[in-house]
Amino acid sequence: MELGLIGLGKMGGNMAERLRRAGHKVVGFDFSAEAVQRLNDAGSVGVTTLEDLVKNLQAPRAIWIMVPAGDPVDETIAKLKPMCSQGDIFIDGGNSNYKDTQRRHDELKPQGFEFLDCGTSGGIWGITEGYSMMIGGDDDVVERLRPIFEALAPAPDKGWGRVGPSGSGHFVKMIHNGIEYGMMQSYAEGFSIMKAKKVLGLDLTQISEIWRYGSVVRSWLLDLTADALKKNPELDGLEAYVPDSGEGRWTVYEAIDLNVSAPVITESLIRRLRSREENNFTDRMLAVMRNEFGGHAVKKA
Known part of the structure; x- marks a missing residue:
């Protein structure tokens, strides 16, 4: 053909x-x-x-x-x-x-x-x-x-x-990508928590390989994550900047229009937006408020 x-x-x-x-x-x-x-x-x-x-x-x-x-x-x-x-x-x-x-x-x-x-x-x-x-x-x-x-x-x-009918293919793909946002965010947060537990000396590459077989969280996305960690365990040379194609936003809009609660997908989208802010104003506002009501220390740039 x-x-x-x-x-x-x-x-x-x-x-x-x-x-x-x-x-x-x-x-x-x-x-x-x-x-x-x-x-x-x-x-x-x-x-x-x-x-x-x-x-x-x-x-x-x-x-x-x-x-x-x-x-x-x-x-x-x-x-x-x-x-x-x-x-x-x-x-x-x-x-x-x-x-x-x-x-x-x-x-x-x-x-x-x-x-x-x-x-x-x-x-x-x-x-x-x-x-x-x-x-x-x-x-x-x-x-x-x-x-x-x-x-x-x-x-x-x-x-x-x-x-x-017409439009349903792109609608389903939009939801597919929204789910993908949530899965990626969950993996990223889990690996970040393990990396932060320095006293245990966890090998993230090893753990990703263990999870690939028999685990309920195994997936092709985890396979790709394991490959990425093998190549660059510390993710050296990468910026914490995550773009979005727009489909995660559309998924959130649809959830709101349809009165469907979708907190995981919504938060994963917000985190992508947050990744693009250097020294973002939101976090500085939080630090200032903590200082005002509780006298908590703030870090100066």
């Missing part, structure tokens, strides 16, 4: 290679000449314009879009539409807000185009482990692309599925 792929970063490039190995034709576009060349060198078709991407695919086309959420998705679709034909399928495999996804589907459907949202997890490891894909959209359109999803998934019958 043929697939057009827009965005050949680490994840997009790995997806293209996994599809190629499964016997599918991939035509890939990227603004990076090096990324395009890597695709050509691997045996797929790399192009430098969207026009060439469309020309190299037979109608009805399937074009997977891997660009940042927001305006870039709309701009990419707007450029593609005049070159494409009715019945062509656009798949948004990025981390778009599900409300934007629903709007795009409702705009494209009357124009004769199909639109799927595919929340995709797997990162740089997907090429060997396969990708977890949460798909939203019309059932018949998902079925048309079944060979693509089966090739990208960990197994043809595992790790992927249509979860509901």
